[in-house]
Amino acid sequence: MTKETPKTAVKSPLQQLLNFLSSMQLGIILLLLLAVISVFATLKENETAITSIYHSWWYLGMMAFTALNLLLCTARRIKPVTKLAFHPHKLTSPAALRQMPHHYELKMEKVTAEAALAQAEAAFKKNGLQVEVTAGQQGRVLFAERGKIGYFGSLVTHLSLLVILLGAMYGSLTGFEARNGGLAGDHFHVEQGDFRVDIKDVKMEQEADPTVRPRVFSELVITRDDQPLSEGTVAINQPLRFNGNTIYHTTFRYVSDVVATDLATGKEQQLKLWDIDQLQLDEEGKVILHVMQFFPNFSMHGGGVPYSKNYLPENPVLAGLLIENNKAVRNVFLILNEPEVIKTSTGEIELLMTGFENAAVFTITRNLGRPILFTGAVLLILGLYLSFFTFPRRFWAVFAQESNSLIIGGRSRNRLLLEQELEQINQEISKGGEARV
Amino acid sequence: MSSYIQVSPMGLFWENTFFNLALVTYLFATLCYVAHLLGKKQLGRFASYILRVSFLLHTGFIVTRALNVQRVPFVGSFEFGNMFVWATVLVYLWTEWRMKEQYYAVGAFVTPLAMLYLGYLTVVPRLFPAIRISRAHTQLAPVLQNNWLTVHVSASIFGYAGFTLAFAAAIMWLLKVNLKADHLITRNLPQSKTLEEYMYRGAAFGFLFQSVMIITGAIWADISWGRYWGWDPKEMWALITWFVYAVYLHARFTRGWTGLRTIALVMIGWVCMVFTWVGVAWLLTGLHSFG
Numbered sequence: 001m002t003k004e005t006p007k008t009a010v011k012s013p014l015q016q017l018l019n020f021l022s023s024m025q026l027g028i029i030l031l032l033l034l035a036v037i038s039v040f041a042t043l044k045e046n047e048t049a050i051t052s053i054y055h056s057w058w059y060l061g062m063m064a065f066t067a068l069n070l071l072l073c074t075a076r077r078i079k080p081v082t083k084l085a086f087h088p089h090k091l092t093s094p095a096a097l098r099q100m101p102h103h104y105e106l107k108m109e110k111v112t113a114e115a116a117l118a119q120a121e122a123a124f125k126k127n128g129l130q131v132e133v134t135a136g137q138q139g140r141v142l143f144a145e146r147g148k149i150g151y152f153g154s155l156v157t158h159l160s161l162l163v164i165l166l167g168a169m170y171g172s173l174t175g176f177e178a179r180n181g182g183l184a185g186d187h188f189h190v191e192q193g194d195f196r197v198d199i200k201d202v203k204m205e206q207e208a209d210p211t212v213r214p215r216v217f218s219e220l221v222i223t224r225d226d227q228p229l230s231e232g233t234v235a236i237n238q239p240l241r242f243n244g245n246t247i248y249h250t251t252f253r254y255v256s257d258v259v260a261t262d263l264a265t266g267k268e269q270q271l272k273l274w275d276i277d278q279l280q281l282d283e284e285g286k287v288i289l290h291v292m293q294f295f296p297n298f299s300m301h302g303g304g305v306p307y308s309k310n311y312l313p314e315n316p317v318l319a320g321l322l323i324e325n326n327k328a329v330r331n332v333f334l335i336l337n338e339p340e341v342i343k344t345s346t347g348e349i350e351l352l353m354t355g356f357e358n359a360a361v362f363t364i365t366r367n368l369g370r371p372i373l374f375t376g377a378v379l380l381i382l383g384l385y386l387s388f389f390t391f392p393r394r395f396w397a398v399f400a401q402e403s404n405s406l407i408i409g410g411r412s413r414n415r416l417l418l419e420q421e422l423e424q425i426n427q428e429i430s431k432g433g434e435a436r437v
Numbered sequence: 438m439s440s441y442i443q444v445s446p447m448g449l450f451w452e453n454t455f456f457n458l459a460l461v462t463y464l465f466a467t468l469c470y471v472a473h474l475l476g477k478k479q480l481g482r483f484a485s486y487i488l489r490v491s492f493l494l495h496t497g498f499i500v501t502r503a504l505n506v507q508r509v510p511f512v513g514s515f516e517f518g519n520m521f522v523w524a525t526v527l528v529y530l531w532t533e534w535r536m537k538e539q540y541y542a543v544g545a546f547v548t549p550l551a552m553l554y555l556g557y558l559t560v561v562p563r564l565f566p567a568i569r570i571s572r573a574h575t576q577l578a579p580v581l582q583n584n585w586l587t588v589h590v591s592a593s594i595f596g597y598a599g600f601t602l603a604f605a606a607a608i609m610w611l612l613k614v615n616l617k618a619d620h621l622i623t624r625n626l627p628q629s630k631t632l633e634e635y636m637y638r639g640a641a642f643g644f645l646f647q648s649v650m651i652i653t654g655a656i657w658a659d660i661s662w663g664r665y666w667g668w669d670p671k672e673m674w675a676l677i678t679w680f681v682y683a684v685y686l687h688a689r690f691t692r693g694w695t696g697l698r699t700i701a702l703v704m705i706g707w708v709c710m711v712f713t714w715v716g717v718a719w720l721l722t723g724l725h726s727f728g
């Protein structure tokens with residue numbers, strides 16, 4: 001071929017690479033890959049999947065690559081989309097309109113071009129369209145449109161996804177997660193956040209049905225260098241939020257008050273025993289009480305397996321395992337206010353449970369990405385709404401002198417609604433008399 | 438541990454009566470729609486009336502169930518499944534009302550899908566005792582008592598409804614394209630281009646709601662568990678479904694990806710959706726013990 005290749009067809013390797021990196025094809029491939037890998041990941045045990053797949057460099061890298069693809073695609077499309085929305089082709093010709101997949105041609109023998117276009121204009125306006133008249137080479141052209149904002153749907157959607165990914169990244173880079181807890185009166189320091197949490201109170205509220213896990217409400221006061229930062233109640237579905245930090249109720253524990261008395265010396269010791277605590281009962285550490293579990297309403301299954309009938313504190317028992325010389329010797333059940341004597345090589349120890357309290361366990365997190373994530377979420381919904389539920393459409397009308405006909409063409413991504421509206425416009429014009437399809 | 442609610446015999450009677458009546462009339466509507474498709478033209482309008490009646494009966498079931506459990510009934514496979522079928526029929530009827538007679542053919546494919554879902558809730562547990570669909574009236578666990586959860590579940594039933602409509606159109610497309618033009622079934626099916634449009638509308642509707650579902654789920658998780666995304670299998674399958682439909686929405690624009698490939702994507706998306714609902718509960722483990 002001797003014809004000169006148009007300039008646009010010559011692309012530098014860099015441009016080709018950019019085109020590929022910003023292409024929808026690459027996006028499709030990446031999304032499919034992410035989907036397929038995720039399917040395999042869900043077949044694994046969840047913890048394993050998180051460490052070996054979801055948090056692996058290559059899975060996160062793939063996400064990042066998808067984000068890059070999306071970023072380039074979005075950047076590249078801003079200009080064309082803006083042009084599409086704000087600088088449409090307002091001029092057209094009868095021949096061009098007859099080529100449109102959606103057009104009508106109305107024979108109007110007895111009216112002038114003026115009158116026919118006036119009828120079309122009225123019909124457009126009746127359908128809520130904005131009309132502009134432009135003088136073209138073959139007479140005047142009506143241009144009517146509505147719903148411009150809909151052209152920005154995919155752009156806003158894509159942007160929102162980038163915002164969400166950015167929020168997630170920022171949140172995980174600047175955030176932390178810690179666990180701590182305690183009884184009423186306790187306090188702990190959150191190192192990463194440099195604040196102190198004082199647990200003022202831990203209250204348990206039974207549900208109407210005592211077999212349902214009761215709710216625990218903790219009153220917390222947060223300070224930094226003795227300056228108050230925040231205070232409030234924390235419970236299930238009721239976290240305490242301040243300065244991007246959040247304190248969640250995670251679970252509660254029973255903590256037993258036990259008095260240990262050395263019967264030989266009469267020496268008393270006040271203890272607070274948590275589940276899975278180890279209590280050393282002699283000097284050498286040969287006799288150990290391994291605290292197993294607290295049961296608020298203790299009972300035993302047939303096979304001698306202890307359980308709690310419900311959460312009512314009607315028969316509180318602390319169960320433990322007595323270990324001597326590294327060997328389990330027997331079960332110990334400390335019943336409220338009933339002393340239990342344990343023999344050691346050096347003497348006898350009396351254990352007495354005098355009461356119990358509730359401790360709360362909290363998860364403390366910082367997520368500064370939350371406002372970004374929220375913005376992204378709102379944008380995502382907005383973008384999808386614009387993409388799918390708006391109906392941007394454009395119509396053109398011209399009068400063809402040679403055939404004495406009014407030609408109306410329409411363009412929209414929603415074919416079904418476009419056909420309906422074209423039909424309405426057609427009927428509207430036909431009502432004016434004179435018109436014949 | 439979830440605890441049971443004492444339901445009055447009267448409440449139970451009405452709940453069961455509404456459910457059984459809805460089931461029978463749904464089946465009847467299905468038969469009428471199918472008969473209409475196969476040439477009994479005069480049955481179309483009748484089928485539509487029957488479906489509206491069964492929808493009202495089903496609404497009656499949901500209201501009595503709500504009164505009996507004293508909350509929105511969307512916990513557990515049985516309640517969620519019913520809400521989901523209800524939403525599917527609602528979205529279908531709404532579309533049919535807007536599109537008129539030309540949409541009856543879609544009804545002949547959507548109603549059998551609704552029957553399939555209802556079959557999972559009623560017949561399947563009888564055939565396979567390992568699959569237990571409890572109808573017990575349970576109280577809401579404290580962690581589930583959250584308004585975001587209500588939005589989350591409401592969005593999910595409409596998302597699934599949209600995907601079901603898209604899937605129905607995909608099956609119709611396959612029949613239209615593969616059977617002879619004068620075949621008993623094909624004769625009354627809309628043009629394949631129109632079916633692709635129906636499919637797109639359903640998928641787009643579903644996609645928007647699926648997105649709302651994922652977002653509100655994340656917000657709720659953030660409030661309850663201190664993290665908005667836990668890579669839990671149910672979450673992941675919702676995301677996978679979302680990816681598949683996202684690919685479909687893009688594939689429509691890509692040359693060489695129209696026709697069979699987009700149909701395949703819609704069908705795969707539907708399989709992912711059903712797996713998120715049914716498969717994850719029975720085959721994988723996770724935090725989501727409900728529906």
Ligand code: HEM
Nearest residue numbers: 022023024027066069070073154157384387683686687690
């Ligand atoms: C991964 C890289 C991606 C690329 C390169 C990409 C590219 C594109 C392109 C070029 C369009 C056509 C725009 C138009 O004609 O208006 C589009 C449309 C769209 N994209 Fe993406 N996209 C990507 C990911 C996503 C994802 C993950 C979503 C999920 C929400 C998404 C949602 C949409 C929507 C809703 C539309 C409009 C579809 C329609 O109107 O039917 N995109 N995308």
